[in-house]
Amino acid sequence: MNSEEKQKVLTLYRKLLTAWNQRDASFMASLLSPEGDLVGFDGSQMKGPEEVRTTVGDIFSHHKTAAFVSLVREIRILSDKTALLRAVVSMVAEGEKEINPAVNAIQSLVASKENGEWKVSLFQNTPAALHGRPEEVEKLSKELQTAYSSSQAEPKST
Known part of the structure; x- marks a missing residue:
């Protein structure tokens, strides 16, 4: 069960980054618990899905945001209803082939299980x-x- 739950937490994290990479603030906000918090790279703090939807939506409408590249370092199931994921990330601007080391970051995600999700x-x-x-x-x-x-590597033919 532990590895199955870890996979679900990993999927949640990947969905969060995908929502950012696709510039979809509504999808991003839908992944938060009603009391969920988000702390951005610049220290911006957002409370709850609606504030995330609005604030991140404004960011997406005014800036061409770069996409996350991540490496998950650890997933720990802390209890039946709580998990911690730690990752390292950087970003790649659209049309670029190199990460931007100036925006390397450490990400922490605390997940809670609510109504089985x-x-x-x-x-x-x-x-x-x-x-x-x-x-x-x-x-x-x-x-x-x-x-x-x-x-980004092309699939190899066999």
Whole structure:
């Protein structure tokens, strides 16, 4: 059961990033619990699906946002109704082939199970500045670039 629940939490996280990448604020908001919180890269805080829908919708209407590239580091089922997912991410602007290391981040998602369905209780996107550790920034950037490049590879014929 634990691995099945972890997969459901992973699916929730992937849907959240897909909603961002597709610039779909309504879909993004639908993934939150009624009391869900979202903390953006710049520290912006949003409470509840309606505020996420409105605020993120405004962002999408005024900015051509870059797409997330992610690597999930850990998923922990904390209880029958609570889970934690940790990931590292970067972003790739439309038409680009390289990640932007300036926006590397650490993401944390706390999910809660409500009426049998996992929902986002908290999503936080924190800059991975890694002050004073340029080698760690470079290592993370290379890892995320490799993940992005691998996801863009053409399928091979057999």
